[in-house]
Amino acid sequence: MEKAKTEIIVGMGTCGITAGASDIYALAAEQAKAKGLSVKLSSTSCIGMCHSEVLVDVVTEGYARVTYGNVTTATMEEIIDSHVSGNVPVLKYTIAQMPSYGKTYDDIPVFEQLPYMNKQERVVLSNCGFIDPLSIENYISHGGYEALKKVIAAADPKAAIEIIKASGLRGRGGAGFPTGLKWEFCNKAQSDVKYIICNADEGDPGAFMDRSVLEGDPHAIIEGMLIAGYCIGASYGYVYCRAEYPLAISNLKVAISQAHEMGFLGDNVLNSGFKFNIKIKEGAGAFVCGEETALIASIEGLRGMPRAKPPFPAQKGLWGKPTVINNVETLANIPRIIVKGAEWFSAFGTEKSKGTKVFALAGKINRGGLIEIPMGITLREIIYDIGGGIPNDRAFKAVQTGGPSGGCLTAAMLDTPVDYENIAKAGSIVGSGGMIVMDEDDCMVNIARYFLEFTQSESCGKCTPCRIGTKRLYEILHRITEGKGRKGDLELLDELSEDIRAASLCGLGQTAPNPILSTLKNFRDEYAAHIEEKRCPAAVCKPLITFTIIEKSCTGCMACSRACPVNAITGEKKKPHFLAQELCIKCGSCFDVCKFKAVLKK
């Protein structure tokens, strides 16, 4: 068969599928066939521009790769008719082009120069969105498994550990412990059996870095685990992945079986005598299992409850054997460091935080998605230069980092460099990489309550201060958002938070009060308004707000009365409507549907 001259690549990560990529893929296949075009249709994963999904790339042989954004079935047809059939890009839908593929077109921005891309440094994400995650050949042609070959050929695990140590790589799961050191401890531990576990239990709500890497570059994780296994002397690996990530799990399964067929996994890896096998364990939905010892208990089939450390897993882990647990992003860095060297890696970043970090940028932001930045650029650069600022002309209020263990940083802190030390100094944590932007319409008391609702339900129950304390914290916050806050509540929150922090065994309890402490410190006025004035300045907390219809602005279109679930709005067609306060449940449906700004929320 003649080689296709044009390739259509559809972004089929979870974000793409959520936006309708499956329909686009099917349409492209059907149209190409119907029109008799010689086209290669393939899929890739998330390139990180989740704000423009569905993304479709078209590559005509000898020409630049062109990326189209917000593709619908109608635009896909246009693209096929013009670009695929006649090599004329449909300019109005293009986002960027990649000149590395060939001759460029006029009037299309270069991918690497997009504001979203030009401050990024893609190490971990270098393959995501470029290779077909279901093709091991594709991974290999992008330099895959070279690092493993290098490490095995050198046959010196200690030297490889030295490279990782010298690179300055720290665990990307949140705690930031030096990876090389962890490996060294485990390498020194004497045991017949050792384990390496990939922690893919990405539990922080608002974080999707690990999902994207597992979906988009599963072989990098396998290669990272193989190298870790070789270095510490482990023959077994587990990937502990959330069941909420079905696509990540299925891509990983395909990758594992391909790696077996090609001899990268199995009883005799690359004929070196090194034995290494990987099993996938699906998590069953418990946030606390992101904690190392809880994760181990969960793999052992028990309730995922943390235990006291020491002994650390590197000495006594899974089934009592020495175990290294590394996060997905940490492992994805390994092959790149081995191939390119420790110095190359440590050239990125700051003095104590080396390399790059992947963040999941979401919330009230124009360009949300998956980004990878060198450590040390500022929050402002991330939010405004990469993310394009806040939508709808709203004012920036806070950025939440570190998920339920982190805190909210204010506008005054936007020039903070993003690295482990500086973010901690500002009162939050880098954490696993969730970054949620909030605007003036977000209530900080509500946000604190939201996080405590989460942590109190996810507390495993082992330590009383965490089990009962987080519940009490939640109740106090809930009361404040209901307008029933009392004098002394803020002091009580402060005191209780400190106690829970001091008296809990694991990270969940120790950090659960952080969302409260950081908002109390940075937005104390907002708490005071709720308690003293019974007012929610952001107009979020239902019991503290009222909806009324502005007679002058109401056109009598009846949209609000139809939308009201409790029939609280009455009025005749084309005449001003009336909202009965005693019936109103404050759901805000009238506010949402009114096109004339005639519903007042206060």
Place this chain on the structure above:
Amino acid sequence: MLQGIIPMDGLDDILTKYYQTDGSIVSILQDMEGRYGYIPEEAVAWVSEKTGLSASRFYGVATFYGQFHLVKPGKNVVKVCRGTACHVKGSEKISDDIRTLLKVGVGETTPDGNFTVEHVACVGACARAPIFIVGKDVYGKITPQKAKKTLEKYMGGEGNGKG
């Protein structure tokens, strides 16, 4: 021995699959959940008898993890994502509105057995927030109105005429 309403014929292979594998309680329960959509009491009793592990151990694990249901869910499981990005984009209201429409609380099933409404911590599609899932269909950038409209598709023409 056990003559419940639950067909046990499938459980044999689950047991064989995990027999002599360490740490299999979670995996056995996951397979059960996959097969029946929940953890039937009879099935736990059967496995407990076969394995010699007390039923309370299975119960302890099943109640610890969010994935397991102890009651049979409805035909369509509706999951509202309550991740942080979804929260700031209004997912609480989406949950409130669809539960007002369906007249159920979180984790409850409509009397006709058609819908169960659940909250899920985060599905990791945060840039498309808010996310809402019906069965295996995932919807992004949803509004309360769109969510209600979407549910009508799964109602088999029994919409209540409002919403």
